[in-house]
Amino acid sequence: xxxxxxxxxxxxxxxxxxxxxxxxxxxxxxxxxxxxxxxxxxxxxxxxxxxxxxxxxxxxxxxxxxxxxxxxxxxxxxxxxxxxxxxxxxxxxxxxxxxxxxxxxxxxxxxxxxxxxxxxxxxxxxxxxxxxxxxxxxxxxxxxxxxxxxxxxxxxxxxxxxxxxxxxxxxxxxxxxxxxxxxxxxxxxxxxxxxxxxxxxxxxxxxxxxxxxxxxxxxxxxxxxxxxxxxxxxxxxxxxxxxxxxxxxxxxxxxxxxxxxxxxxxxxxxxxxxxxxxxxxxxxxxxxxxxxxxxxxxxxxxxxxxxxxxxxxxxxxxxxxxxxxxxxxxxxxxxxxxxxxxxxxxxxx
Amino acid sequence: xxxxxxxxxxxxxxxxxxxxxxxxxxxxxxxxxxxxxxxxxxxxxxxxxxxxxxxxxxxxxxxxxxxxxxxxxxxxxxxxxxxxxxxxxxxxxxxxxxxxxxxxxxxxxxxxxxxxxxxxxxxxxxxxxxxxxxxxxxxxxxxxxxxxxxxxxxxxxxxxxxxxxxxxxxxxxxxxxxxxxxxxxxxxxxxxxxxxxxxxxxxxxxxxxxxxxxxxxxxxxxxxxxxxxxxxxxxxxxxxxxxxxxxxxxxxxxxxxxxxxxxxxxxxxxxxxxxxxxxxxxxxxxxxxxxxxxxxxxxxxxxxxxxxxxxxxxxxxxxxxxxxxxxxxxxxxxxxxxxxxxxxxxxxxxxxxxxxxxxxxxxxxxxxxxxxxxxxxxxxxxxxxxxxxxxxxxxxxxxxxxxxxxxxxxxxxxxxxxxxxxxxxxxxxxxxxxxxxxxxxxxxx
Ligand SMILES: Cc1ncc(C[n+]2csc(CCOP(=O)(O)OP(=O)(O)O)c2C)c(N)n1
Ligand SMILES: [Mg+2]
Numbered sequence: 155x156x157x158x159x160x161x162x163x164x165x166x167x168x169x170x171x172x173x174x175x176x177x178x179x180x181x182x183x184x185x186x187x188x189x190x191x192x193x194x195x196x197x198x199x200x201x202x203x204x205x206x207x208x209x210x211x212x213x214x215x216x217x218x219x220x221x222x223x224x225x226x227x228x229x230x231x232x233x234x235x236x237x238x239x240x241x242x243x244x245x246x247x248x249x250x251x252x253x254x255x256x257x258x259x260x261x262x263x264x265x266x267x268x269x270x271x272x273x274x275x276x277x278x279x280x281x282x283x284x285x286x287x288x289x290x291x292x293x294x295x296x297x298x299x300x301x302x303x304x305x306x307x308x309x310x311x312x313x314x315x316x317x318x319x320x321x322x323x324x325x326x327x328x329x330x331x332x333x334x335x336x337x338x339x340x341x342x343x344x345x346x347x348x349x350x351x352x353x354x355x356x357x358x359x360x361x362x363x364x365x366x367x368x369x370x371x372x373x374x375x376x377x378x379x380x381x382x383x384x385x386x387x388x389x390x391x392x393x394x395x396x397x398x399x400x401x402x403x404x405x406x407x408x409x410x411x412x413x414x415x416x417x418x419x420x421x422x423x424x425x426x427x428x429x430x431x432x433x434x435x436x437x438x439x440x441x442x443x444x445x446x447x448x449x450x451x452x453x454x455x456x457x458x459x460x461x462x463x464x465x466x467x468x469x470x471x472x473x474x475x476x477x478x479x480x481x482x483x484x485x486x487x488x489x490x491x492x493x494x495x496x497x498x499x500x501x502x503x
Numbered sequence: 504x505x506x507x508x509x510x511x512x513x514x515x516x517x518x519x520x521x522x523x524x525x526x527x528x529x530x531x532x533x534x535x536x537x538x539x540x541x542x543x544x545x546x547x548x549x550x551x552x553x554x555x556x557x558x559x560x561x562x563x564x565x566x567x568x569x570x571x572x573x574x575x576x577x578x579x580x581x582x583x584x585x586x587x588x589x590x591x592x593x594x595x596x597x598x599x600x601x602x603x604x605x606x607x608x609x610x611x612x613x614x615x616x617x618x619x620x621x622x623x624x625x626x627x628x629x630x631x632x633x634x635x636x637x638x639x640x641x642x643x644x645x646x647x648x649x650x651x652x653x654x655x656x657x658x659x660x661x662x663x664x665x666x667x668x669x670x671x672x673x674x675x676x677x678x679x680x681x682x683x684x685x686x687x688x689x690x691x692x693x694x695x696x697x698x699x700x701x702x703x704x705x706x707x708x709x710x711x712x713x714x715x716x717x718x719x720x721x722x723x724x725x726x727x728x729x730x731x732x733x734x735x736x737x738x739x740x741x742x743x744x745x746x747x748x749x750x751x752x753x754x755x756x757x758x759x760x761x762x763x764x765x766x767x768x769x770x771x772x773x774x775x776x777x778x779x780x781x782x783x784x785x786x787x788x789x790x791x792x793x794x795x796x797x798x799x800x801x802x803x804x805x806x807x808x809x810x811x812x813x814x815x816x817x818x819x820x821x822x823x824x825x826x827x828x829x830x831x832x833x834x835x836x837x838x839x840x841x842x843x844x845x846x847x848x849x850x851x852x853x854x855x856x857x858x859x860x861x862x863x864x865x866x867x868x869x870x871x872x873x874x875x876x877x878x879x880x881x882x883x884x885x886x887x888x889x890x891x892x893x894x895x896x897x898x899x900x901x902x903x904x905x906x907x908x909x910x911x912x913x914x915x916x917x918x919x920x921x922x923x924x925x926x927x928x929x930x931x932x933x934x935x936x937x938x939x940x941x942x943x944x945x946x947x948x
Contacts, residue, residue, distance in 0.1 A: 200553050203510030205572050208746030208925060210514065260746070260924035271748040271923030287750035288708065289680045322679040323711070350680055352656035358679035419513030421546040424655065427537070434535070481926045491919050 223386025290323030319350020778813030
């Protein structure tokens with residue numbers, strides 16, 4: 155099939171006639187980015203097992219299509235913010251695997267010089283605003299990123315990711331109201347992976363269709379197959395277009411699934427192995443993309459192998475770096491608590 | 504050939520029991536297959552294969568206890584697609600140390616006798632907390648437990664293990680992640696006379712709900728001229744855990760102890776945990792009950808008597824001494840006891856006070872001790888500014904300044920957000936050398 159081939163939009167609520175689809179280079183990039191996240195997370199799990207990563211470590215395995223599909227819709231200058239399940243988001247925004255892995259091992263080469271760890275990394279350059287450990291807190295902060303765009307009138311869009319568990323927090327609803335009230339360019343992305351720790355969504359939310367959670371304030375919402383990077387991308391395009399046009403916020407509920415436990419210490423007794431296995435075998439985003447590339451775009455196994463090898467090499471390099479980068483110097487204990495700026499009282503800048 | 508190593512399965516795990524092998528030697532393994540079950544102090548976890556290949560040898564038979572993290576447990580003969588064995592450990596030291604001692608220090612040689620509760624048994628802090636809740640829930644139908652993952656999951660830190668089975672879902676109530684909402688709801692219920700126990704998965708998340716705790720729970724009795732009490736317990740893990748960084752590692756002792764209308768309790772041992780939690784549940788006031796994740800798995804001797812309970816507001820002299828008074832609470836009591844041992848070896852006799860209760864503070868016990876030793880060292884994990892140590896020192900100034908032979912010294916966590924890096928985290932928390940140095944400073948040794 156030709157490179158420009160498009161596919162029918164599959165997200166619910168897609169406008170009739172519009173055919174955003176996806177091109178071969180885009181799908182190839184998506185495949186590569188999803189694979190990079192998968193392999194990176196597997197490696198992180200391994201390093202955790204070896205005691206090289208400590209504390210909490212929440213893997214994104216299974217959910218890769220969500221962030222990768224959304225990222226295809228964004229431009230430089232747009233912002234991304236999420237929870238502690240953040241490694242995938244960072245890689246998708248183009249942050250270096252080395253810097254992320256070295257943060258996981260708590261080394262000076264990490265994005266936060268080893269002071270933030272798995273849950274707390276940032277890159278202003280890539281528009282990535284963290285990396286937050288308090289469930290739901292990033293949603294108000296994401297509205298704040300969008301507020302800044304509205305204030306500056308710079309046309310940028312802020313994508314605010316949170317779990318279906320987080321969607322029950324009070325400040326989420328306060329933020330939805332504020333975003334609608336000021337018509338903030340904010341895309342609220344609920345990553346509904348069915349569980350918040352051990353609590354399934356139906357034991358936590360009386361709302362059965364989370365895409366309607368913004369409806370009291372007139373925020374348009376869609377349910378999206380978050381295991382399908384093309385569906386994510388199509389819905390993302392609609393959301394971005396809505397926000398950039400100055401119409402205010404948009405809400406996407408991504409139906410997705412995490413294959414691993416909530417964090418490394420979760421025995422995951424609240425669901426069956428069959429449930430996980432079934433998701434993996436029938437809906438895996440990487441397998442689906444791979445099949446499409448071969449069947450619809452005529453990509454060969456040899457071409458895919460090149461990508462697989464490239465990804466493997468990046469991940470291995472990041473793991474090597476994360477183990478050779480030194481621990482932060484003791485003097486780093488006292489840096490970055492406050493900014494010491496004598497010019498403040500010296501008069502205007 | 505790839506070695507499969509004993510994995511670390513939680514932030515605090517250093518060893519575990521290899522409970523069961525699910526694969527036999529000679530079997531082919533795919534990535535993602537469950538190969539074994541491992542018991543940690545918290546749970547039984549399944550171990551998934553990361554690599555593919557044939558299981559050539561099982562090195563640690565099932566049933567083996569105390570297998571250290573990173574011990575080779577099996578060997579895998581990788582197929583063509585098998586990933587390279589993970590690289591050898593880094594030149595930099597591997598981060599493993601928990602910030603506090605894992606073993607319980609020697610029992611005090613001549614602790615001031617409390618009421619004698621008779622025979623004791625060894626029990627973990629985790630079990631002691633669970634037992635306290637169970638006993639009080641049996642005693643009164645008004646008592647219920649509410650929080651995230653307290654029921655079906657048996658507690659995020661397994662404190663409520665078994666309670667759902669015994670008391671059912673109406674009294675062990677799973678909540679969505681809505682701290683502000685469910686805290687307010689529990690406070691409202693308490694105003695009618697019910698006795699909720701609110702579990703915060705950790706006290707870091709109580710920040711979402713602190714308005715309801717202080718503006719509603721702590722003040723309503725006063726604002727209503729004594730009409731509306733609020734018999735409620737807010738409990739959960741407080742302070743630094745291990746390597747969980749700034750937003751998940753801080754001590755809220757001085758935050759809550761600042762507020763009139765609250766009681767604030769911080770147990771160290773299993774006996775503290777059980778005795779004080781029972782008292783907190785029976786108390787007609789809002790009680791903040793600050794536990795510590797690292798202590799959960801530690802064992803202590805605890806009275807077996809059915810009616811064992813400890814009063815809120817009384818400190819305990821854990822170890823008698825004559826040269827210096829070390830005042831500590833929660834996990835820092837363990838550190839103080841270790842320091843006292845080390846000091847004894849150097850000829851300095853330290854008295855260790857376990858505060859148990861921060862509000863009300865047992866000033867009387869501290870003053871009595873300082874009048875004897877004439878020297879004070881305070882020890883806490885939290886920040887120094889307006890900390891518990893500052894308050895204790897000020898109480899001493901006000902009550903027995905003339906008895907002091909040296910200015911008191913505070914030992915505390917560094918005045919910075921908690922760093923993640925293993926080396927920095929260790930330096931950010933109080934260390935035994937600092938306690939010893941402080942004791943020497945005030946004794947001019
Ligand atoms: C305010 C707050 N409460 C509780 C927690 C503990 N906690 C961490 S993650 C989590 C579950 C969140 O689930 P969800 O929002 O669905 O995100 P997911 O982990 O599935 O990505 C909980 C309860 C926390 N970090 N912050
Ligand atoms: Mg979830």
